[in-house]
Amino acid sequence: MLTKRKRYLLKIILPATIIFCCSAVAINTLDRANGAASNPDHSSVASTPTDNLSKPIESVDVRFKDSGHNELPDFQKHVAPLLGRLGCNGRSCHGSFQGQGGLQLSLFGYDFQADHQALLEDGTDRVNLKNPLESLILTKPTDEDEHEGGLRYDKDSWQYNLLQSWIAGGGTNADSIHKLDRLVIEPSELIFSSPSTKFELKAIAHWNDGTVEDVTPLCRFHSNNDSIAKITETGAVSTSSISGDTHVVVSYDNAVVPVPAIHPFAGKPLDTSPAFRGVSKLDMLTQKKWEKLNLQPSQLSDDTMFLRRVSIDITGTLPTSDEIREFVAATDPQKRKNKIDELLQSPAYASWWTTFFCDMTENNTNQLRNIAFDNNLPSQQWYDWIHQRVEDNTPYDEMIEGIVLGISRNSGESYIDFCNRMKDEAANESFSENETMPYYWMRREFRDRETIAISFAHAFLGLRIQCAQCHKHPFDRWSQKDFKDFSKFFSGINIRPYSGGTTPEDKKDYIAILENLDIDPDRKKNPNLQRQLRDAYRKGETTPFGFLTIDSPKLTREELRELQKQLQANKKSKKKKKNKKPSITEATLLGSDTIDLTDHEDVRTPVMEWMKQRDNPFFAKALVNRVWARYFGVGIVDPVDDLNLANPPSNAALLDHLTQEFIAHDFDLKWLHREIANSQTYQLSWVPNSTNEGDRRNFSRAIPRRLPAEVIFDSITFASSNAETNRTFRNTVQNRAISIPGTVTNVKRAKNATDASFALKVFGRSERASSCDCDRSEETSLIQTVYMQNDRDIHLMLTQKDSWLNRMAQQHTAKIQAVNAQKSIDSLNDRIEKMELKKANLKKSDNKKQLQNLTKQIKSLEKTKRGWAAKLATAQESTGELNVQQVVEEAYLRTLSRFPTEEELARCEQHIEEEEDLVKGVTGVLWALVNTKEFIVNH
Amino acid sequence: MGFHRQCDGVTRRDAIKVGVLGSATGLTMSNFLKMADAGQVNSKATSKAAIFIELPGGPSHMDTFDLKPNAPSEFRGKFNPIKTNASGVEICEHLPKLAKCADKFAILRGVSHSLGAHPLGQQFVFTGNRPNPSLDYPGYGSVVAKEIQGDDDLPAYVAIPKSKQGPGHLGVKFASLQTNATPRFGLPFSVRGITLGNGVTMDEMRRRSSLLKDLDRTFDTIKDRDDLLSGLDKFSQKAFSMITSNRARDAFDLSKEAPNYTKLFGEDDFSQSCMLASRLVESGVKFVTVSLGGWDTHSDNFSKLQNNLLPKLDAGLAGLFNGLAAKGLLDSTTVFVSGEFGRTPKINARSADGGRDHYPRCMFMLMGGGPINGGQVIGESDATAAGPKHEGINPEDAAASFFRTLGINHRKEYDTSIGRPISIVRDGNLIPGLIG
16 A cells, blocks of 8 residues: 555655766667557647747756866756755755755755845855855865765866856846746657666756756656656656656756656556446546556456445445345446435435535644534534535535635625524524525634635645645645745635624624523623623524624735835835735735735635636546545546546546546536446456456555445444334434534434444544644544444443344244243143043043133143143244345355355354354354455445 | 755754765854754663643643642632742642652743633643644644554554543654543453454454465565555564564553552542553553543532542542652653643632632643653742742743653744645743753
8 A cells, every 4th residue: 555655755856865976877678669659648848849840059067068168057947946956955955944064955946035045145155256166055065174974076077167157147047937838858758668768867857948958867857656656856757666756856946847757657558358338528538548557457356245335335325135136236337326326315315515615724623622602513504515415416516605704694694694594504403595605714723814725725625725825836836926826815704703893883782682591791891701702502592693794805914014014114215105004915825826915805706706717727627636536546546636647646637637527517517426336447346367466556446445434434334223223324324423413422312322432533534633634634543443342332232222233132032932832832831631531531530619610721721732822923924034044145245245155155154053052153254254355344 | 754854945954964075065163062962862762651640621720739828718719838859949739749759740830821711721731832823733642653663563652541631643653542531440341443343353454364375466476566565565474473463461550550550540440541541551552641530620629629539530530750760760651731722820610619710821730650750840930829929930831841852853844745844843842841
């Protein structure tokens, strides 16, 4: 398993500690034919072969090889990237936020102005314009002067010559930033026809000013999977014996270019007769990729495997035994399609996918305190509001618009009216009828716009922009400026606690509400204020509620201070400027337009408009990718919340196709579910063939994945419940773990129900806490297996009063009772028979007294017999014949959703015989089945 | 993947290798030594396990370990200081048992931070990292569980009964085993997952397990090459040995303690929990938290402390220090005691008996055992205990020092799931004089 952590490790640049050598590694097998091949999987403009016919300027390692030349290097184009390549601005060196040895450079070097200033700072001699050779940036890295970072390059190397020429030329920096049009990498695709195939990448920069330059020695290179494509710091790529595909990534200036690297699986070309009959575009696109990798797909899953998988993925619920039998027996060629439709109509679908959206938008109860006097209310309303829309299949963009443009108080609504409405909506459970839902914005952690920007980009755009809060990451496109300018959209969002509004009218209303309740509003005099209000809320009175306001964007305190400083400086220089009220007037969409905020009353509107545009590169794609990942366990882009240039999709054509179709179908979520679930690709078996066992990212087989926490808990309940409960499981969802609204999971659900909170924690239900899809964990742990094997939850659930096993036990007891009753009746019959004989003899002897006695006795025995007969009848009524084979079959169906094999059946029967009674034996069987890997994974 | 790579690509191990290779690569020996100093070498580490006593709610520092008998009456409080067996160290008169073993722990005074809400303060103090909305830091216990290799048939990290110290970005793998209940004096104690219950016998468990082995064959053809499936197998085996081994059950079985050991502790739940913690550490558990709540004394501060909280704390904690010493474990077990903040020096008048409110600017902590120099006070608060007198100790420093006692380099970095390198403690420095 490639863990997230490992994936990251593989992503990181190679050690920059080795000296660069002018004579680059000799590589002779450059496969230009492959390199020039067109690449449908990769549509980035940046890597298409150059259309500029002018020959690029030779690279710096050639130009500066000898010291005799008079070229003046450019700070942005040459000096800064060279410092990056040398590792100078790395995190443990001068890129550290404390700097190193007094010199601080911007981390990974994208702040040209600051870096230039730092190098030329007066009195430091880092750059000595008078005696260039005395400059510390020449003497230290060559270890002439003591340098903690040691030797970075040799004297007289091209690096030395380049830096020296720059200093000699005045150590200048251009006035404005050069704009890089694109970075073209050759070859544009790497196909390793054998393990010994090697490539050497070449990077050509096309600048806005028309300059075209070979910048290979100034680029950073890294591979997304070292074992498939290993890349050196000079851009030489090799593979290993491991087949598969990945990307190598090249970055220079603000360009980040992924280059696909493919090492096809060994073996014969594709067999012509696999069962794969994919006809949809989706299937054709996955197939196309398999062909490239020489992968043969697995067989189609059989009916039981398909039914279990699709039931879990769509409804978070296992299929019932009857359902499995019926489905297997059905001969309708459309039965899979019909089943998918049926599942999408079920209440469990709406619950389970509402949980998905609550994860995505981070419905976290603890973040929503101080809004209502019932801490769970906002979480519940958040859940209900989304649930209503999932159930109605509201278009995705429309649903998200209701969240993004969420408001608390309707336009013109007074505070007291708002509080009255909130009270009514809580009482009538009618909150979901509101057009919008404001709670996304009302989390306590949303105190500054940067936190909001990070959360927003994660939830709705599938982007991780948090690195850019402090620095431009070399393998991501977002600069600090992009981050800051985007976060400005969120600078007018304010959460108003219940303790009164912002205007005098609001305050008056607040006092009125409290007076109406006879509560003293003075906090100092009334320490019980909060408790009194809570009591009033519980009694159904109107109490104050917190609310959201969207105000005009405001500067932060730091920004204000900065501005005041400037104003003061202006005063000193006696420049008279009209003192305008400082505010934020502009914000910039990520990778897109700058918006004049003064045109918008609600500054969130332009963000939503942008997201809804059909050519928005993130909004629909992020959702499609996340939904895909729920069906396959791995996203087309993975991790799913990292739609970043350096983390390209494993199948870009597939993701683009699905995204475009999803938009073309007006963001119809059920369309998306159907499209995926009906595909042959989704319905493949997990059983690998000789070619595809190593495939984990091209969907040529199903990959077993651990069930989500909620589904595990519900499935244990399901496995242990009686048959009637199971039949309604998919339709009665209120007591299910898949329908818990917020992050408080120990809410009392049904009477006698086991508290799910411990299990949900242990199995990693989403914490909804850190703007990361990794808040949900599908890892395994020791405590999980201890739970499954020996937790009291498990023992109790297996044997609780209404459980399948307990019903069986009752049945079993009844059977014993019936046998006993029959025995008693038999013996009574014997006795009565004997007495009748005796009676007949007595009649002859005419002993009246004895005869009377005997008749009495017989009558009494008859009465007892009638009693036993009645008992026998009830016992017989409640006992169906308990057939061990059927019981074992039922145990398999309710856990693994399949029939046992002959061998398994025999082993289970053996176990049941070993135990003291049938029920104990079956308990053991059920325990063993829920503890199999097959139970806890979706496959 | 067992070693760490820094954001700019240099792995620590690589760097050291490079250093050893010397001039060929340009990294000097002085660099290597510097790195070694930064935590590769830990000669002072002596603790093999740790116990953390959580006091959620925020205990009043002025009424426990940082009394100000000369402060004006609206600050001073009702309690008087008493001498302890450590010369010059005085604590509250309602902690007489602790006063007799004050040589076994150090008192940190003038500990200071700025987060006055319970959850935020707890996140800070129980992780050693200032909370950050986009990152969930692991608690001490989870870091220790990750860093110190435990045994197969014992949980590495046990919380009695629950802990605020979650696994954060390290993931559920490093979460605690929660007992969910506290042991009661004289009654058998059953632990979730460990104690066989509900009429299942050991023999039955063995038969079931053998059945499971025979039935769980579906993925045999691929499981060795699939991390999830092989992991499930491995954990299943481990769980079974934990459940069936006597060791785990014995570790939780307080009835196995001798009477002259049990009499070191009180009969209340906290004392019994402390005794359990000592027994768990003796059995090989690496980290135990014990939680004693109720310190949020906004009202009736003094009566709550005097009648309930202080006697409990006194008996349990003194029992723990004396017990660990009696078992010969004190030298190899670090004990760390802390709430999330102190309480306002000025007494509020909202209740007849006076109350104190949240106050992060000044608080106390205790640390003892392992290489910690006991019997001393480190740090000092000002005349009214309203803040540190000099430069305060912050929670990061306490965290750095705590990890050092276990030989864990607090500057070590983990990659979060989004690949961000995060050091165990971001800003901490060792507290001078604390560690011997």
